[in-house]
Amino acid sequence: MESLGHLIRNLRKEHKLTQQALAQQYGMSRATISGIENNSLPEIGLRKVEAILNGFGYELSAVPRARQRPTLDSLKQAHFHD
16 A cells, blocks of 8 residues: 555646645545555545546556465475475
8 A cells, every 4th residue: 555655646746736635626634645645544445545546547456466486395395396
């Protein structure tokens, strides 16, 4: 979520919007926008983030994480060298 906050801050600044202006546009408080940008809110609704991103022409999506490298134990269990 942290990188989303940075993205939203950068997009807001590129569009020369204040936190207050962005908040008014989406029916949120300035404190909510600040919390999103600073990753300081304990919970934030995905719909709020999605609405902001859509307004800037971005899409919120989920992608699988890159697989982690296997450990020696997992390779042994899979009989990798047999």
